[in-house]
Amino acid sequence: MAQTPSPDNLVQSIDYTPPRKNWLDNVPPEFRLGNFSYPAKAGELESFFGYEGAKEWSPMDEDWQLPENWQEIIYEGFRERLEKYRSLKVFMDICVRCGACADKCHYFIGSGDPKNMPVLRAELLRSIYRKDFTTVGKILGRLNGGRALTQDVLKEWFMYFYQCTECRRCSLFCPYGIDTAEITMMARELMNLLGIQTNWIMxxxxxxxxxxxxxxxxxxxxxxxxxxxxxxxxxxxxxxxxxxxxxxxxxxxxxxxxxxxxxxxxxxxxxxxxxxxxxxxxxxxxxxxxxxxxxxxxxxxxxxxxxxxxxxxxxxxxxxxxxxxxxxxxxxxxxxxxxxxxxxxxxxxxxxxxxxxxxxxxxxxxxxxxxxxxxxxxxxxxxxxxxxxxxxxxxxxxxxxxxxxxxxxxxxxxxxxxxxxxxxxxxxxxxxxxxxxxxxxxxxxxxxxxxxxxxxxxxxxxxxxxxxxxxxxxxxxxxxxxxxxxxxxxxxxxxxxxxxxxxxxxxxxxxxxxLVMRGEKERETDLRGEPLPGKED
Amino acid sequence: MNAPQDQFREYLRRHRDKIVHNWLDAAMASYPEDTVSFLKRQKDRFANPVGATLSRELDNIFEELLSESSTQQLPQSVDAVVRVRAVQDFSPSQALQVFTVLKDVLRRQLDRPVRENGWQAQYREFEDKVDQLCMLAFDIYVKCKEQLWELKARQAQDRVSYLLRKYVGTDGSNNPAGSGSGAGGDISGE
Known part of the structure; x- marks a missing residue:
């Protein structure tokens, strides 16, 4: 017969440590009201970018109703930008994951979420680059830190590239001078190609x-x-x-x-x-x-x-x-x-x-x-x-x-x-x-x-x-x-x-x-209408 | 005279550093592993405000629990911890686990000495204090959340406060949350 564990045993068996997982085995992030910015209105995307087929959607939806060829759109967009911006290619290749930037992001420091470490946030994009845009990555795949572009990856991009404020504090500490803000900009540009954009920006x-x-x-x-x-x-x-x-x-x-x-x-x-x-x-x-x-x-x-x-x-x-x-x-x-x-x-x-x-x-x-x-x-x-x-x-x-x-x-x-x-x-x-x-x-x-x-x-x-x-x-x-x-x-x-x-x-x-202006009257208040020092009565 | 009470407290005081250390470990274990190493390693309180707040305030809180009657420091310290946890990615119960784990830590540390010295009553009394601490933390947690909701509700108006004042005539004076809206209607010239 099974023994009922004592309360003490139960308490002692609780492990508060979150399970350790390789970040590459991405779990789609949990979107809940309050942890994401609302998506852009379809009409605004259409009128400004001429984007066809924009839909009303929510990040909380399981299916983001992406266009059928969405991966192709991202790949093409990525390829185009790698050719256009030499800096992006350098930033994708040069990071040695030294970790100097890891604890410099205010969102990491404040949230404790490792995916807000700039190096890891950049890896969300870099892992796709490695798998599909490098010869070694095409052969070695995951061994080279590459992974396939799935809808879950896209959800991670939306979650974390919209937690980056493009402040570039992390770049200050990067020995290679990688501008992480520009990595975020590129990731957002790529998402933008699919109409994934936020209302407060659009x-x-x-x-x-x-x-x-x-x-x-x-x-x-x-x-x-x-x-x-x-x-x-x-x-x-x-x-x-x-x-x-x-x-x-x-x-x-x-x-x-x-x-x-x-x-x-x-x-x-x-x-x-x-x-x-x-x-x-x-x-x-x-x-x-x-x-x-x-x-x-x-x-x-x-x-x-x-x-x-x-x-x-x-x-x-x-x-x-x-x-x-x-x-x-x-x-x-x-x-x-x-x-x-x-x-x-x-x-x-x-x-x-x-x-x-x-x-x-x-x-x-x-x-x-x-x-x-x-x-x-x-x-x-x-x-x-x-x-x-x-x-x-x-x-x-x-x-x-x-x-x-x-x-x-x-x-x-x-x-x-x-x-x-x-x-x-x-x-x-x-x-x-x-x-x-x-x-x-x-x-x-x-x-x-x-x-x-x-x-x-x-x-x-x-x-x-x-x-x-x-x-x-x-x-x-x-x-x-x-x-x-x-x-x-x-x-x-x-x-x-x-x-x-x-x-x-x-x-x-x-x-x-x-500022003492010529011909001004004796001021009683500051610009907010609050009494100046000594004029409180 | 309350000899067992004194002895019990003396024991806690002697093992204070170890208990607080274990409490801090248990509290930090609620963060992902990569984060825990940062929270423990980085000693600069400006580079690591979360780690610094936890280690400073858990120590303060335990000191308050040890004293016969707590001071104003207790709610301040609990506020400092809860204020951080309330905006991090925790459910309400996870956020406050940082306090409930103290019971677990105490149990591990005190199990044997309590049995050997017959301090059961003192131990229960101390656990009651921890329960009260959890209740205090719950009150503060709700207060933090209410403040956040208030800030959120006010923001839409604060963002166009000047337009509202001029076109609608509201002067922001009924704004308990808006620290940035000090101006009253008296400068409006209306």
Whole structure:
């Protein structure tokens, strides 16, 4: 007769260790509400990519209703890209799986899921490459780390390449310089060929293309919003300012992410730009056609990125400006800095950017004709052009989050800090292994800042929040500054969950608080309508 | 005087490091093997916030259990652990297993000394404390989830907060979750 085990025996027999499996024996990942981004609408795929046969589907479906020849489509797409991009071929071949990148991904660190180790995430694609695109792989197959392309593999791609924020922190540690973000981009491009795409990316792409910005705000509404801001600025400063829109012959075209004009706290940063430009008497214009600095095409395909980016140069040429000034945005700067020139350039109709106030020539921006606003403002401060009263920010104890793309993607490290140190008196850095080139991503880049993905983002943003918590506890930091619109949308909920008591701001909101404008009234509040230090009663 | 109680606690204190070490091992075993080696190996708390939080806070929690009455440190430490587990890929019961495994660890460590010294009553009492710890963790877990749902629900509005304020007239002041929406309607100029 079988003996009934005692409770003690039962408890002791429980093994909490998950079963060890070779990752190649892929188990299709479990999609459940909350751990994936919703798929794109079929209509948007059709209208933008001319994609035929797009279906409404859910990642939770067992059968993804792929086209009959889907493997062929992927193989062809892969082959084409391997030929087109030498870098992709090198990245596929060169990895020796040393593991230097393995523990550098914020999504791995926060989730503990090994498939978020960049090396393993890349292997999801590389295993297909090995089996079907290398001679050794064709012969040795699995022994060479290759595997067949099945629907389950595709499901893994969707799960994990949409947990990569393309922040490139892992690339920093790769001895071969493999750009894992570009591997993610390629994997997403391949999935895009099958209409596997997310709604939060595809919606903004079509809105941006058809109307001019992510939300699809039409020109007259854009003007309305700017007018609202002008009213707000007048209330705070007593100064009525002009904001030129679509002005032909202006010296400068100003382009910024649309998040800055419809969502707090980005709106205060936007007001900051307007106040600064007015104070300088800058001959600039904004465009209602190129009303979006962000480029969600970067998260879909090179073709989409190029089409959206083209609007900036087209509008610069139409308006006849001399150069372009870009606002505080993250991935916008990756596109502008690394792809724009070869993708839609050369911009031979533009001049080498020259600050009309200080005379500084931005030789670094000679080829693209685009200057980052913190480079511009740092130059103004360096030349003593601005009257600043940093004590107006004395109720803010500030730290700075290096947004991934400006820091790692274009080396913008000193300028924002120089500006911050001139506009506020209390500034503290987070630990060095979490800032500058080593900055931890907000967890929301590359199109992951959608509502349904919130919980996942709390994992991905955990390492960033952890470093903020450190300076919050140690120095009383209550304001997290950044130069990215996605950050400004993503960091407030992240702070709310991990570090309550820390608010989020753009750098130019702090600039505008400190900026003493000629003829302004005595300010009582900051841009948020909160009392300035000493004016609390 | 409560001699057996003192002796029992003294025993726990003497073996504290081993118990906490075993507890941490059992807690970390809920992660895949490749992850466990990282969680244990990487000592930099900024490079490994999950490992650092677990090792720091389980130690704090055990210290609280050892003391006669717990302090404010206990809910803070439990919150730190649960906050992490609540956003990771665990079911609710798996997430809180990190606390229930302590009973298993204690049983293994204490089985013989309890029998030999007749500490059954003290042991049960201590287990009751662990049960209370689990209940506290459950409350905090639900609170974390509620906060996440709240954040999720607010996000759609926060994303277009300026437009709502100007066109619809909501000022965000009824927004308990929106740390980024400090502005009231008073700057609206309306």
């Amino acid at each position: 919606g903004p792409v079509t809105n941006c293309f058809n109307v001019g910005n992510h939300l699809g705000i039409p020109p007259h509404t854009f003007k309305d919003i700017v007018d609202f801001m002008v009213d707000d600025i007048e209330d705070i400063t007593g100064k009525r300012i002009e904001v030129p829109l679509n002005k032909k012959g202006a010296d400068i075209l100003f382009v910024t992410p649309s998040g800055d004009y419809f969502a707090d706290p980005g709106t205060y940063t936007f007001m900051g730009y307007l106040m600064l430009f007015h104070e300088l008497g800058l001959d600039y214009t904004m465009s209602t056609y190129a009303a979006e600095g962000g480029n969600f095409g970067l998260f879909t395909s090179q073709e989409a990125m190029k089409r959206l980016n083209a609007k900036i140069y087209a509008e610069a040429e139409r308006l006849g400006v001399n150069w372009i000034l870009g606002g505080e945005c993250g991935h916008m700067w990756r596109v502008l800095h690394q792809y724009m020139d070869t993708m839609n350039g050369p911009a031979d109709f533009l001049s080498v950017p020259r600050n009309p106030i200080t005379g500084t020539v931005f030789h670094n921006a000679k080829s693209t004709g685009m200057v980052h606003i913190t480079e511009f403002t740092a130059d103004l401060i360096k030349n003593n052009v601005l009257t600043l009263d940093p004590s107006r920010n004395d109720n803010k104890v500030v730290t700075y989050h290096d947004s991934c793309n400006p820091s790692r993607g274009m080396g913008l490290l000193e300028e924002p800090r120089y500006v911050l140190n001139n506009v506020c008196n209390q500034f503290f850095e987070m630990p060095e292994q979490t800032i500058r080139e080593q900055t931890f991503c907000c967890g929301s880049g590359a199109g992951l800042n959608n509502d349904e993905f919130t919980e996942m983002r709390m994992r991905g943003g955990m390492p960033r929040a952890n470093a903020v918590k450190h300076v919050h506890d140690k120095h009383g930091v209550n304001m997290l500054s950044c130069v990215c619109a996605i950050d400004r949308a993503a960091l407030p909920p992240l702070m709310n969950y991990w570090v309550p008591g820390v608010d989020v701001t753009g750098v130019h909101e702090l600039v505008a608080n400190a």
